Amino acid sequence: MKRILVLTGAGISAESGIKTFRDADGLWEGHDVMDVASPFGWENNKELVLDFYNQRRRQLLNVKPNKAHYALKELEKKFEVQIVTQNIDDLHERAGSKNVIHLHGELLKARSTFDENLVMDWKQDINVGDFCEHNFQLRPHVVWFGEAVPMFQTAAEIAEKADIVIIIGTSMQVYPAAGLLDFAPPSAPVYFVDPKPNINPKGKLEIIEKTAVQGVPYLVTKLLKDK
Ligand code: APR
Numbered sequence: 182m183k184r185i186l187v188l189t190g191a192g193i194s195a196e197s198g199i200k201t202f203r204d205a206d207g208l209w210e211g212h213d214v215m216d217v218a219s220p221f222g223w224e225n226n227k228e229l230v231l232d233f234y235n236q237r238r239r240q241l242l243n244v245k246p247n248k249a250h251y252a253l254k255e256l257e258k259k260f261e262v263q264i265v266t267q268n269i270d271d272l273h274e275r276a277g278s279k280n281v282i283h284l285h286g287e288l289l290k291a292r293s294t295f296d297e298n299l300v301m302d303w304k305q306d307i308n309v310g311d312f313c314e315h316n317f318q319l320r321p322h323v324v325w326f327g328e329a330v331p332m333f334q335t336a337a338e339i340a341e342k343a344d345i346v347i348i349i350g351t352s353m354q355v356y357p358a359a360g361l362l363d364f365a366p367p368s369a370p371v372y373f374v375d376p377k378p379n380i381n382p383k384g385k386l387e388i389i390e391k392t393a394v395q396g397v398p399y400l401v402t403k404l405l406k407d408k
Pocket of ligand 1: 189190191192193195196201202203204214267268285349350351352353354355374375376377378379391392393394
């Protein structure tokens, strides 16, 4: 079976009702990203950061995967599909995709501020005073600006073995995620689905200038037919 690496960003979840980051003048739901998504922001105002993610979590529980998420599940009929997402939502999993790596963490998990390996499922709000078993404050299990991206090495090793690469709905501005493409073999065709594509031309690149809901089912049908 041929291997497909799919790199997704905020754009794939936009039509499910989750706003992207950079389509709104650098503000994220009205906040400077450094106030709500950095270690500095956390030290400065834990309540603000927790409240911000609590709102995102409540919103996530009220939205659904869209046709783009479901189309990627269909690809598994004929390909070995590995999704690497920058998104912290669980919409790929809810659409049924089997192999999903979250580069930037997961909104429906909390972790200890004492032991970063102590991670737990968490669907409610996280509040100041919610402690781990060692009595340290819990925080969202997300990667903030300025923090390491522990899953990147695994993702890079998968990219090295890809026969085909699909990139969906990302501004390709945040590293190391945006550099993942450099690990794929130069011979692998690259498909990029985004209504405002921003990518350096490289090898066999095909740009599909459409939204995820329009472009991904179209691409999946084509790949399943070509096979
Ligand atoms: N379908 C597909 N793509 C879309 C759609 C849509 N309906 N609407 C917008 N887009 C595209 C935009 O054109 C843009 O290229 O989605 C991309 C969104 O870019 P960003 O907001 O920068 O999101 P992303 O690339 O995922 O951001 C990367 O930055 O803030 C951090 O950690 C956060 O994971 C995030 C990372």
